[in-house]
Amino acid sequence: MKIDILHSGSDGNACRVYTENTSILLDCGVSQSRLFSKGTFPVDAIFVTHEHGDHLGGVGTVLKSITAKVYLEEASFSNKRNSINLDGCDLNFIAPGDRIDMGDFRVEAHETNHDSNGGVFFIVENKMTKLRYGHLTDTGIFTESMTKVLQTCDALLLEANHDVKTLMTHPKYNDWIRERIRGVYGHLSNEQTMEFIRDYLDLDKLQWIVLGHLSQKTNTPEMVLEAKHEIIPEFVKVYIAPVEAELSE
Numbered sequence: 001m002k003i004d005i006l007h008s009g010s011d012g013n014a015c016r017v018y019t020e021n022t023s024i025l026l027d028c029g030v031s032q033s034r035l036f037s038k039g040t041f042p043v044d045a046i047f048v049t050h051e052h053g054d055h056l057g058g059v060g061t062v063l064k065s066i067t068a069k070v071y072l073e074e075a076s077f078s079n080k081r082n083s084i085n086l087d088g089c090d091l092n093f094i095a096p097g098d099r100i101d102m103g104d105f106r107v108e109a110h111e112t113n114h115d116s117n118g119g120v121f122f123i124v125e126n127k128m129t130k131l132r133y134g135h136l137t138d139t140g141i142f143t144e145s146m147t148k149v150l151q152t153c154d155a156l157l158l159e160a161n162h163d164v165k166t167l168m169t170h171p172k173y174n175d176w177i178r179e180r181i182r183g184v185y186g187h188l189s190n191e192q193t194m195e196f197i198r199d200y201l202d203l204d205k206l207q208w209i210v211l212g213h214l215s216q217k218t219n220t221p222e223m224v225l226e227a228k229h230e231i232i233p234e235f236v237k238v239y240i241a242p243v244e245a246e247l248s249e
């Protein structure tokens with residue numbers, strides 16, 4: 001089971017999870033040329049976390065050249081149906097708590113806490129090996145139910161959106177935007193995510209953690225690693241998106 005986090009951030013998200021039999025995308029907020037910039041690949045289904053353009057915005061154009069099922073919440077679709085052309089697509093509505101069988105995988109949708117109509121994150125389980133990959137971005141907090149689900153995973157992508165000090169002093173942001181990003185329906189900061197990893201996750205069980213959805217204005221890979229060294233210095237299997245990784249038995 002391979003996980004190729006191709007793009008991660010507010011300029012577009014796309015993560016491919018695949019085996020030799022099955023290939024799915026988690027989010028498609030990039031153009032066709034960006035999606036296939038390393039080469040084309042098959043896509044059996046696209047699972048969309050929420051309505052924001054950096055996650056949903058590329059689905060319509062990518063589906064002009066490939067045929068894939070699309071799974072998303074009805075609220076995400078109805079809110080964007082005029083701006084995103086999904087006519088003729090094999091659309092399937094999902095809700096938090098759903099489990100979808102897709103080839104070698106079972107994909108679970110769980111609720112996030114974000115300023116969107118609806119909003120889910122996905123766990124992809126390999127039905128043969130039972131290994132579980134969790135993929136969570138675009139949430140303001142880790143709720144108790146999210147924590148329980150994330151604790152069952154063998155590898156994770158977690159959001160590390162911003163450095164709080166940089167966000168609070170960035171000249172391009174006003175107080176309203178700062179509070180929106182920091183709020184319970186916003187995005188996770190470097191510190192929030194590292195403290196969650198330290199306090200709630202079993203670092204012996206986890207094969208690796210990728211940190212993603214870094215803000216281009218208020219975060220850098222160096223800031224993420226600095227927070228990591230400070231808060232979870234002993235855990236070394238941490239990478240920053242984009243990255244390709246494997247989940248092995």
Ligand SMILES: [Zn+2]
Pocket residue numbers: 009010052054055137138213
């Ligand atoms: Zn986003």
Ligand SMILES: [Zn+2]
Pocket residue numbers: 050052114116138
């Ligand atoms: Zn969002």
